[in-house]
Amino acid sequence: MGMRRKTLARKVTVNGLGLHTGEWVNVFLHPAQEGEGIVFYVRDGRRVVHIPALTPFVADTRRRVVLAKDGVSVQTVEHLLAACFGIGITDLVVEVKGAELPIGDGSAQLWVDAFKEASIVPLNEPAPIFSPAKTVTVQDGNALITVAPNDRFTATVTFVTDHPLVGVQTATFDEETDDFVTAIAPARTFGFWEEVEALLTQGLAKGGSLENALVVFPDRYSSPLRFPDELARHKLLDLMGDLTLLGRRWKARVTARASGHSLHHRLCQTLWHQVAQEEKG
Template identity: 40%
Template sequence: MQYQTTLAEEVTYTGIGLHSGLNVTIVLQPAAADTGIVFVRADLAGRPSVTAFAANVTNTMRATTLENGAAKVFTIEHLMAAFSGMGVDNCLVTMTAPEPPVADGSALTFVRLIQQAGIIELTAKRQILKVAAEQTVRVADKFITILPYDGLRITFTSINAHPLLGVQFGDYEITPELFCREIAPARTIGFMNEVAALQAQGLARGGSLENVVVYDEKDVLTPLRFSDELVRHKILDVVGDMALAGCVQGHIIAVKSGHALNTVLAKQVLAAHKRESGGILWMSNKEAE
């Protein structure tokens, strides 16, 4: 039997947002059982909050955005991946801006914060969503599917036209130990020829060689941590986005998937679970009203 967890103590980190370019301080705080991961906007009147739940996803352009009334947060996938990969079920994430810090572009800083805070077990049972039947999302040449499986396994194929990238393949059984070692350090990938267009859309304002693995037309400008860092980061994103469905068990197989397909799959998995059991995971009392 598995029990829910939370942090043992409060921990704080300050940095810059990848897309907003805003300075932000986040405080990760212990939370009671069945709270889930809740983002609190301390910079807004009334400190509105939004639960990290698939139904609250409102945008997936280059990042995953959650909204509930006045509470809006985006680029939450790396922090969510750290919570999921480390097995943290409940936490209050208080933020002074709408976007968590990008840190080094990976989930490693958040993993270290969680390790610094410590993880404690609560008395409530962990709700595990075991996938009972295949669920698939397909758009053109991209797809993501989940199959019944005892655990969480992710198999991802990335295909990119850049001469240094091409086809990358990753297949991992996600455990806290493996996640920390093989997935969490993988950083966001960016391309020089996209910078102007992204910034014109209000994106990538905080991006730099310090927090993004940058490629120009022929070369990589940032030393790599892994030869296949791109596909590992894609798997990191899947872990973070699927955490919006709760503690999911299944074998996820994806080709060229991104936040849009990932979060649609999370919603499909929850919808199937609701039909089968009449239950919804990780929904706050306020959202259930």
């Protein structure tokens, strides 16, 4: 029997600062019904809008992922979704009082700890699986992501920069041999010092600090690296979060180079149409 769907055993609360809004937010993670998927319950005045964590509801991919429905949105969902992907949670109600999920220390550790506190329970139904029949490639200039058939999920991400301190970093993950909790979840979000002013001009990173992001200065990092390839590992974390938006577990070999949220979303849009056609057929 394949992997079963999973949810939480009990409700758990997560509080913290939003990286881009700079606002304090309260999040309540609830067990979900079998087959419900991952759904955000976002309060907007007196109403609560249910936003599924699925590709059609992606509204923005600039520097973070924003989900929206009926004029209501929730942003920076990728680290929570990466934790769901890495640990195998398929059904989860995320009640949000705020416009953005808390950033924690910039990694997925905040969500991993919350899942441990709540405990994870298997459900009866098998988890839906995405397994490509052929290789699919999406490209934008030098950025590239390829999905190929495989008997399990593996991913290789290459982060490319001409920054002398960083250069080119490559990180890999194999679900059979690697542990998401120790190898990927602790990798922190990062930014280059020269980008900070531009981000603030765009109305982003209002809650950013040296406590919730790794800053790359011209000659040093803002704090010691957790891994020699921490930047590439965080890019892999983001990729896993973005792939969760297909609404399925993955059996595929994913290779990405110089990619980001926007290209990941384009890939999922392509695959979403393929999956929909297969289900109709």
